[in-house]
């Protein structure tokens with residue numbers, strides 16, 4: 001669990017972060033979202049003391065981080081920096097082994113763990129261990145950076161635009177792998193991004209920042225449907241339709257759909273999926289109508305493109 005209370009950072013005249021507070025529950029992911037220069041990276045780096053806060057308090061797992069030596073604190077927090085931060089003259093295996101060496105693990109232990117992690121990240125040890133970062137693609141480098149941050153299994157991970165340097169296709173792919181990794185599921189994560197879609201996909205909670213302050217924090221759905229001011233509303237305007245369909249699940253609008261006759265089709269879809277995924281399914285299968293299943297009520301409903309659009313509109317009107 002991470003608790004940041006009224007943290008601020010001043011760089012001479014620049015108030016980069018101004019009285020920011022948030023909490024991240026154990027096992028949750030908090031996303032710091034906002035445009036360039038709003039203070040996301042400074043906020044993140046204050047959590048592992050790469051930047052010293054000017055004022056405020058930070059607790060990580062009930063310990064005040066200012067009572068710990070920064071270099072010891074950092075060994076217990078995984079960190080993926082912008083543009084991966086790999087050492088160019090270290091091989092993949094050497095890059096991954098940096099923290100375990102500081103922690104004085106045995107050679108065998110380091111190798112065993114590196115093999116296991118690189119395999120999980122689709123970088124087979126035999127092929128990749130002795131390569132240098134510049135011999136890898138951007139996506140592969142990002143996976144090495146992730147392996148390096150994960151090897152000591154820290155309970156907390158800080159990630160600064162971890163997929164920022166990747167092209168959109170690789171980005172979506174690495175992000176999907178990232179969400180599927182069992183090792184990451186239990187971790188408490190703070191992730192910085194300026195990508196709204198990424199924030200919605202990865203964040204249990206999202207803090208939208210502007211000019212060093214948090215403008216609104218909450219779930220993606222709260223930010224979309226209950227914006228607290230004009231800034232929040234307009235921040236999402238460009239991608240509004242897409243984000244609404246992504247953040248609403250069939251469960252949220254279950255009553256808007258027509259009950260289905262069980263005998264006609266097998267349900268392909270669970271109601272915990274987003275309306276966007278429903279639309280994708282219709283398009284991929286080239287169907288006008290599909291059936292969705294809700295396990296809690298053991299009921300089936302039909303959905304069509306129009307029904308999805310109407311359900312989303314009706315949800316908005318109800319809010």
Ligand SMILES: Nc1ncnc2c1ncn2[C@@H]1O[C@H](COP(=O)(O)OP(=O)(O)OP(=O)(O)O)[C@@H](O)[C@H]1O
Nearest residue numbers: 011014016034035036037038039040041042043194
């Ligand atoms: N070392 C520094 N000295 C002076 N000003 C700084 C320093 N680091 C950051 N700033 C300023 O603090 C503000 C916040 O910067 P920060 O890097 O936290 O923003 P950001 O939201 O992470 O932006 P980006 O997405 O572009 O990385 C900016 O105005 C930046 O110019």
